[in-house]
Amino acid sequence: MYLGVRKRPWGKYAAEIRNPYTKVRHWLGTFNTAEEAAIAYDISSINICGIDNARTNFHYPFVSQSQPPLSLLLPAPPQPNPVLDAISIPEMNVGFDGDDESLVIASILQTFSNSGSCSL
Numbered sequence: 001m002y003l004g005v006r007k008r009p010w011g012k013y014a015a016e017i018r019n020p021y022t023k024v025r026h027w028l029g030t031f032n033t034a035e036e037a038a039i040a041y042d043i044s045s046i047n048i049c050g051i052d053n054a055r056t057n058f059h060y061p062f063v064s065q066s067q068p069p070l071s072l073l074l075p076a077p078p079q080p081n082p083v084l085d086a087i088s089i090p091e092m093n094v095g096f097d098g099d100d101e102s103l104v105i106a107s108i109l110q111t112f113s114n115s116g117s118c119s120l
Helices: 034-049 082-086 101-115
Strands: 005-007 013-018 025-031
Antiparallel strands (some): 005 013, 013 025
């Protein structure tokens, strides 16, 4: 089983975490699979303890600090194109507030689904 996850008698998986600083338990929810519950635990553990000190169920190599800075991994931005800059598509800018938490969660889920196995 995974850290912070337990199986209910009816087959669902419950997840909770205890804050090591305040000793308070936080209910994370009920999930269809143990892996979903484990990912919820991992995200909460990282939020509480930070990426360097968190105890997680899965290994997330893309968020460790031993990697080179992200700016070294990304390609150079494209050169501005005056023709495209003159065109404005309002639908492209709606709903983006600069918060990339959903992108991090999506990349965690994608990494987990592509790995085929988990490492504890």
